Amino acid sequence: ExxxxxxxxxxxxxxxxxxxxxxxxxxxxxxxxxxxxxDPGKGPEFLFTLYSAGEEKEKERLKATLTKKESFLHxxxxxxxxxATYLCAVQADDYKLSFGAGTTVTVRA
Amino acid sequence: DVKVTQSxxxxxxxxxxxxxxxxxxxxxxxxxxxxxxDPGLGLRLIYFSYDVKMKEKGDIPEGYSVSREKKERxxxxxxxxxxxxxxxxxxxxxxxxxxxxxxxTFGSGTRLTVV
Numbered sequence: 001e002x003x004x005x006x007x008x009x010x011x012x013x014x015x016x017x018x019x020x021x022x023x024x025x026x027x028x029x030x031x032x033x034x035x036x037x038x039d040p041g042k043g044p045e046f047l048f049t050l051y052s053a054g055e056e057k058e059k060e061r062l063k064a065t066l067t068k069k070e071s072f073l074h075x076x077x078x079x080x081x082x083x084a085t086y087l088c089a090v091q092a093d094d095y096k097l098s099f100g101a102g103t104t105v106t107v108r109a
Numbered sequence: 110d111v112k113v114t115q116s117x118x119x120x121x122x123x124x125x126x127x128x129x130x131x132x133x134x135x136x137x138x139x140x141x142x143x144x145x146x147d148p149g150l151g152l153r154l155i156y157f158s159y160d161v162k163m164k165e166k167g168d169i170p171e172g173y174s175v176s177r178e179k180k181e182r183x184x185x186x187x188x189x190x191x192x193x194x195x196x197x198x199x200x201x202x203x204x205x206x207x208x209x210x211x212x213x214t215f216g217s218g219t220r221l222t223v224v
Contacts, residue, residue: 032211032212034212034213036212036215041218041220042217042218043113043199043201043215043216043217043218044152044199044213044215045215046212046213046214049211049212087151087152089152089212091212095140095159095203095205096142096154096157096167097142097212097213099144099151099152100151101149101150101151102151
């Protein structure tokens, strides 16, 4: 069974204080690893797809990396508008996504 | 620019009622999914569909059923609503082309309260 574990559960940052979120996974036959952002009361919004170990993707202050066992989402110099819950998910051979429980990030001005 | 539309943002229903949650996507996606999201439990898959008139159980199908009569529409049905089905319900769709992994596009969610 696919398993996705995200840590920490919650992260409180000062504006400008860089940090990283972790997503560790076990899956047979990884087709892709996905990062989503979710604001309160809304559906998840797609951020990145990573397909193979060593791959990196960047978008504004966010950078996602992938190894064979885990992925990191690095937030560089965060701003209050980066406050959200960040979800990690893996896709195996059957097109289904298995999600982690998420990391809730709060950035204080 | 809305691509996955869920018919209601908020619903309040009584215990025992039959509840229909509707989801429509305009991206011609083959795959559609229903999840529920609860604090501390993350997203849990209820049912999914890879094609019209096709459905498969996810991880927590008990108390739910689904219908997919058209490619763009996927309905979730709570046969007899119970208070433990109070949750945020998320619909999603994805493409299916070859071996490439495509992520989901989510709707805005329906927050269902069963009283």
